[in-house]
Amino acid sequence: MSKKIIDLRSDTSSSPTAEMIESIRLADLGNDGFGEDPTVNELQELSAKMLGKEAALLVPSGVQGNLICILAQTRKGQFMIGEADCHIFNNEDNGYADFGSLRALPVKGVRGVMDVEEVGNVLESHSGQVGLITVENTHNRAGGTVIPIENLAGIKKVADANGAIKIHVDGSRLFNAAVALNVEAGELTKPADTVMLCLSKGLCAPVGSVIAGSTEFIESAHEWRRKLGGQMRQAGIIAAPGIVALKTMVGRLQEDQRKASRFATVLNGYEGIAIDMATVQTNIVNLDLARARLNAATLVSKSLELGVAFFQTDDTVVRAVFYNDISDDDVETAIELIKKAFRT
Ligand SMILES: *Cc1c(COP(=O)(O)O)cnc(C)c1O
Numbered sequence: 001m002s003k004k005i006i007d008l009r010s011d012t013s014s015s016p017t018a019e020m021i022e023s024i025r026l027a028d029l030g031n032d033g034f035g036e037d038p039t040v041n042e043l044q045e046l047s048a049k050m051l052g053k054e055a056a057l058l059v060p061s062g063v064q065g066n067l068i069c070i071l072a073q074t075r076k077g078q079f080m081i082g083e084a085d086c087h088i089f090n091n092e093d094n095g096y097a098d099f100g101s102l103r104a105l106p107v108k109g110v111r112g113v114m115d116v117e118e119v120g121n122v123l124e125s126h127s128g129q130v131g132l133i134t135v136e137n138t139h140n141r142a143g144g145t146v147i148p149i150e151n152l153a154g155i156k157k158v159a160d161a162n163g164a165i166k167i168h169v170d171g172s173r174l175f176n177a178a179v180a181l182n183v184e185a186g187e188l189t190k191p192a193d194t195v196m197l198c199l200s201k202g203l204c205a206p207v208g209s210v211i212a213g214s215t216e217f218i219e220s221a222h223e224w225r226r227k228l229g230g231q232m233r234q235a236g237i238i239a240a241p242g243i244v245a246l247k248t249m250v251g252r253l254q255e256d257q258r259k260a261s262r263f264a265t266v267l268n269g270y271e272g273i274a275i276d277m278a279t280v281q282t283n284i285v286n287l288d289l290a291r292a293r294l295n296a297a298t299l300v301s302k303s304l305e306l307g308v309a310f311f312q313t314d315d316t317v318v319r320a321v322f323y324n325d326i327s328d329d330d331v332e333t334a335i336e337l338i339k340k341a342f343r344t
Helices: 018-026 038-050 062-072 095-100 116-125 149-161 174-181 185-189 215-227 236-248 253-267 296-306 328-343
Strands: 055-059 079-083 103-107 130-136 166-171 194-198 209-213 284-288 317-321
Touching (some): 018 236, 038 236, 055 062, 055 236, 062 095, 062 166, 062 215, 079 116, 116 130, 149 185, 166 174, 166 185, 174 185, 174 194, 209 215, 253 284, 296 317, 296 328
Antiparallel strands (some): 194 209, 284 317
16 A cells, blocks of 8 residues: 655646546537537537637647647747747647747746737737747746736737737636636636637646637637547547536635645745745745755655655756645645655
């Protein structure tokens, strides 16, 4: 018997709820290759509505969803603007370059937020060559930071002023942002042409993401999904828990935020651990160990031995992510185990 590990590496470790498992058993199924899976269709309609767009499409993963949105809206050789630390530029194996022949124009942001004026300047200096601007909300590497509505509106303004450049929102954790800002997700997608949402992170579905946009965009997204091998058959078994996720798991994201905040508040400053508290806005906490007595790699290995798993995201940075499976007791235990790691 292995002892229980408190897994704070990622909210992708979230397990599906009992209601989700039951929904799989009960799902009405059909051939989604022919658009005939009623459960997939229901998920897509619900997603479109909740994301404030005309239509939506189920895809197997967030990476594929982002890639479809990118490929459907750009031409080979164009540039794509995004925050320098964004997932698309750093963690998606350069699909935008390999499949889309796109070139990255990284804009270094502050806590994941790009400066509107700088985005405008980059658009002007690459006039006629930029195909897409991508915005990550919440911003993963920055520590789950929320992109403010005014910033999105500003980016939309400069995009429009430079030839109506398209905007994509990598909304892998869009509902974490919506809950933190206490706004409807549709408010955060309004300036965007397309959005990708992960069902399988804080929302706890076992598999899947959705992309949303105009009806016309979704038609071409179908073609790209097929080309990339993402078309599925009785995909209602994936869609059913996705529907439960959207209907039951959004409101509770604020609990993850509360747990992250508790964890960060106690550990900031402990034995030289530095946490930029201004980034602790949703369910992710980045612990900077540059000035701590234990380095990042040692903290990760010692903690794992003691029973809590973290993910090292940088030379000095260790990440902790909170989600449904992590109880309040787990948070307290994790804090104690980190302290123990420093003592032993
Ligand atoms: C997880 C994640 C993705 C990709 O989703 P997968 O389902 O893992 O393919 C994209 N963008 C961000 C910001 C993410 O955190």
